[in-house]
Amino acid sequence: MVNEKQVLGIPYGTRDFLPTEAAGKRAIETKLAALFALWGYDEVVTPTIEYFDTLTMDSGRQLAPQLFKLFDKGGKTLALRHEMTTPIARVVASRLKDAPLPLKLSYISSVFRSEQSQMGRQCEFYQAGVELIGSASATADAEVLALAIQSLLRAGLKDFSVCLGQVEFVTGIMQQYRLDEQTQQTLKEALEQHDLVAYDATVASLDLAAAAKQNLRQLPVLSGGEETLQQAYASALGEQSRRALDNLSAIYHLLASYGLEKYVRFDLGLIRDFSYYTGMVFEVYTAGLGFPLAGGGRYDHMLSDFGCACPATGFALGIERVLLALERQGIGAPEPAKDVYIGYSAGQEAAAVNRATSLRSEGKVAELALAPQTKAEAEASRHAKGYATLVYLE
Numbered sequence: 001m002v003n004e005k006q007v008l009g010i011p012y013g014t015r016d017f018l019p020t021e022a023a024g025k026r027a028i029e030t031k032l033a034a035l036f037a038l039w040g041y042d043e044v045v046t047p048t049i050e051y052f053d054t055l056t057m058d059s060g061r062q063l064a065p066q067l068f069k070l071f072d073k074g075g076k077t078l079a080l081r082h083e084m085t086t087p088i089a090r091v092v093a094s095r096l097k098d099a100p101l102p103l104k105l106s107y108i109s110s111v112f113r114s115e116q117s118q119m120g121r122q123c124e125f126y127q128a129g130v131e132l133i134g135s136a137s138a139t140a141d142a143e144v145l146a147l148a149i150q151s152l153l154r155a156g157l158k159d160f161s162v163c164l165g166q167v168e169f170v171t172g173i174m175q176q177y178r179l180d181e182q183t184q185q186t187l188k189e190a191l192e193q194h195d196l197v198a199y200d201a202t203v204a205s206l207d208l209a210a211a212a213k214q215n216l217r218q219l220p221v222l223s224g225g226e227e228t229l230q231q232a233y234a235s236a237l238g239e240q241s242r243r244a245l246d247n248l249s250a251i252y253h254l255l256a257s258y259g260l261e262k263y264v265r266f267d268l269g270l271i272r273d274f275s276y277y278t279g280m281v282f283e284v285y286t287a288g289l290g291f292p293l294a295g296g297g298r299y300d301h302m303l304s305d306f307g308c309a310c311p312a313t314g315f316a317l318g319i320e321r322v323l324l325a326l327e328r329q330g331i332g333a334p335e336p337a338k339d340v341y342i343g344y345s346a347g348q349e350a351a352a353v354n355r356a357t358s359l360r361s362e363g364k365v366a367e368l369a370l371a372p373q374t375k376a377e378a379e380a381s382r383h384a385k386g387y388a389t390l391v392y393l394e
Contacts, residue, residue, distance in 0.1 A: 013115075013123025023336045025126070025319055028155050029108050032128045032317075035154050036106035039147055041130050044105050046087040048112075052077040055086055057305045066113045068123075080112035085276070085299065085314060088131050093306035101134030101310070108319075122320065129296070129316035133303070136311035138247055141280045141298060142254035148294050148315040149260045152284065155322050156331050160286040160293065162263050163223070165270030166248050167277050167297070169232070172241030173219060177212050187216075192271040196220055222268035226252065232268050244279070251280060276302045280313070286325045293321045339364040341387035343378025345394040352393050359391075 010016065017025055033043065052069060056079075067079040081087050084107050096103060108128040115123065130147060132140050145162065152160055170191070174184045183202065190199035203216045215235040222232055229245050229252075236242045248266065255261045272281045272295060279298030286293060296315025303310040326332060340359055344352040352368055359366040367387065369378060375392050382390040 011123070015122060015124075020335065021323075024323055024332075027336070028319055028322060029126075029128060031154050032151055033106070033108060035151060036128075036130055036147075039104070039130075039143075041104040041106035041147075044088060044091060044107055045109070046081070046084070046091060046107075048080060048110070049078050050081055050087055050090070052079045054090055055079050055082060057086070057302075066115060068112050068114055081109075082113045083111055084109055084127060084129060084316060085131060085302070089302045089306055089312070092133055092310070093303055093308035097308050102140065103133040104130065105133070106130045126319040127316045128319060129294075129314060131312060131314035133312040134310055135313075136300065138250035139254060140311075141247075141313050142251045142258070144296060144313050144315055145251065145264075145280075145282060146255060146258040146260050148282070148284065148296065148317065149258075149263050151317060152293065152322065156326055157286065157293075157322065157329065158331070159329055160263065160284055160325070161265055162282050162284050163267035163270055164248065164251070164264050164280070164282045165267050166244040166280055167271070168279055169236065169241050169244035169248075169268055170219065170271060172236065172238050172244060173215065175240065176236075176238040177206075177208055177216070179206070188271050191220060191269050194220075220269040223266060225265060228266040228268065247280065272297060282315070284317070286329070288328050289321070289325060291321065293317060293325055337365050338367075338385065338387045340366045340389045340391055341369070341378065341382035341385060342366060343369045343373045343375065343381065343390065343392045345374070346372040348372070348393040355391060355393065 036043070049070070052067070055067065056064065066082055069077060069079050072078055088105055088107065092099075092103060092105075106129070108126070110124055110126050112124050128151070130144065132144055145164070149162060170188065171184070174187060179187070183206070186202050187199060190196070190202065199220060200217065203213050206213065206216075208216075218235060222228055222235075229249055232245055233242065236245060252261060252264065252266075255264060267283075270281055270283065272283070276299045277297045278300045281297030282295060283292035284294040285291075294315055294317035296313070298311070298313040300311040303312060342352050342356050342359075349372075356366045356368040367385065369381065373381065375394070378392050379390055
């Protein structure tokens, strides 16, 4: 016997987009695709399914619980892609390794992660983003960051802020006190999870001078405007941390050239949830939502894992999260035009088809009734379907 509830339901963590929702989603995607192209980014499309080993590389145990795994007929383990940076790195290393650098690639795709479903987080969700491959410069990082900001503005958002950090600053602070790898990892995981209780407890347990512990405790709260960098220089005793701060300063001043620095605040304890980041990292937040709308950063070592050493930087934004933020800000996603409903009396079918064809050639959205109607019935259909104008032939 068929389980009707299961047949009519959908898997956990997925959703249906009804016509208005789908139209809003497509409108945002269309705007982003056009913007990426304006900045010189070429779109790529990769398979939804990749080899498990490709997606996990050097972080298999960490990522394995998040991946939807399956097996091909030959017994090889596959997985649904959980993000787009790794598949694009594979494409660059295998199919575009002889292309002129820098490579500027964009995508709009669905990705999958097996995790607890909650507001703003699904097991299947949609991302748009770019990868800039082949440049280690602050100019490249600034371009990616500027494009992320422009993407949110193009989508219609007005109220958001970018939290900007640097992985090497955090690593340098920890290494200047000669913390072992396990301790560094424990502290970084606490920072990534925003677990200040666990972070403080780990710092308290360390055999360090009081001043060193105080510097470590400051990491999660080193945030604010440009003055934050000056404050951070006082605690950065090593060359690694100081270079990281110099990098952030250069990026910030380049953003000022774009006229976008007002959207940025520094968050020097920022650690993102992927282990491949090596430099600048950022996340974008808006009031009322407790999760980032977008995020990204520099990942200079990933392509080396695929045998193609090359610096890279990029970002991804969540389409559904942007739609939710628009709703919360009372903006609403763009709705498609519905211009003309065409109704007709019996015997006017051919004339109605001709009128619909003519209107569509002018770029009008025109729906043709599929059976004769009275004018009153046609007007009722026009109103119910949300068309602006009725054309009635009799």
